[in-house]
Amino acid sequence: MPASARHIVLILGSVLLASLSGPGAAQTSDLVSHTAFRVCADPANFPMSDDREQGYENKLANLIAGELDLPVQYTWYPMATGFIRNTLGANQCDVVMGYAEGHELVLNTNHYMTSAYTIIAPKGSPLADVDTLSDPALKDVNIGIIAGSPPATHMARNGLLTKARAYQLVVDTRHESPAVQLLEDLQAGETGAAILWGPLAGPLVKASYPDLQVTPLTKETLPPRLYFRITMGVRQGEKVWERKLNSLIRRNQDRINELLTEAGVPLLNDQGTEVLNVSN
Structure with a gap:
């Protein structure tokens, strides 16, 4: 949270x-x-x-x-x-x-x-309209995610972890920023999509990544809640x-x-x- x-x-x-x-x-x-x-x-x-x-x-x-x-x-x-x-x-x-x-x-x-985890993808890409982690379009995509965060369970359920790129959960933010690195890698094309907590994703994308699109994951009904x-x-x-x-x-x-x-x-x-x- x-x-x-x-x-x-x-x-x-x-x-x-x-x-x-x-x-x-x-x-x-x-x-x-x-x-x-x-x-x-x-x-x-x-x-x-x-x-x-x-x-x-x-x-x-x-x-x-x-x-x-x-x-x-x-x-x-x-x-x-x-x-x-x-x-x-x-x-x-x-x-x-x-x-x-x-x-x-x-x-x-x-x-x-109240906010939620989001999926982030390049605007205009085939993944831009994805709004659920069960979407078949994600099957062969490298997805960036913060390790140990709630969406990881949903990714595992949908067979998405094998190609996932994990970023550290708890760091000293004075020296590291997993959220920024996750978005930088997506912007550079090293990953095809990313999953990030909305109150981080929305403001960061708005400020620095205008070519990316943030979509809240509101349709996941199985636990854990997002x-x-x-x-x-x-x-x-x-x-x-x-x-x-x-x-x-x-x-x-x-x-x-x-x-x-x-x-x-x-x-x-x-x-x-x-x-x-x-x-x-």
Whole structure:
């Protein structure tokens, strides 16, 4: 989540690897800062977040901070092993802007977007209209995919893994970017198609790869699901803070949608079955 939600793939990877601080850590609303909107974020995870504050999660943080009439204050940490433990769990910040719904390391707010994994192919190519991984047109295609991400199971089910090109799941984003490398290889013709988490794929393609087409995978009905609801993550037990953020999300949902759409994020309905807008 995905989500994460950084690219949901990296979010999910960090969720599996991270852990909160020990049982002696107080988890009450008294820990939340009243002088700054304190955000935990990856410093090199564009288009989601970066230390130049140009990602759409940075812009979302600015929106929420403006509603709270507080400045944004960042704690930067790579979205990898120990992310939650060393940021939110260590009381270095009070919120993670993008986090997949349903994971126990954090308390999830209400979701502010639903998105899905996508298939990416060159515009005008025979694969441009493919919208399901069972399409026979994919049988002899080298497909780029982040290793261990949910679509890999669907690819295996459809016999697509033998020619797949795998990219690392969890990396230090300050030094590596599997998502960018995946798109570079597709652009260069080294692969024929690619599968990537939509909130990464849409903005990256919109910004730098105008010859590629992003199609959300909304028709996959077998598990694992390929859509995820993305929330803000807060510390477990911070119910007052969660409710405050829920209220801000609800009141500002239209502005949030506009921000995400402008970035190029493919937005889906809550069931992940219908694309609300796609900006390539």
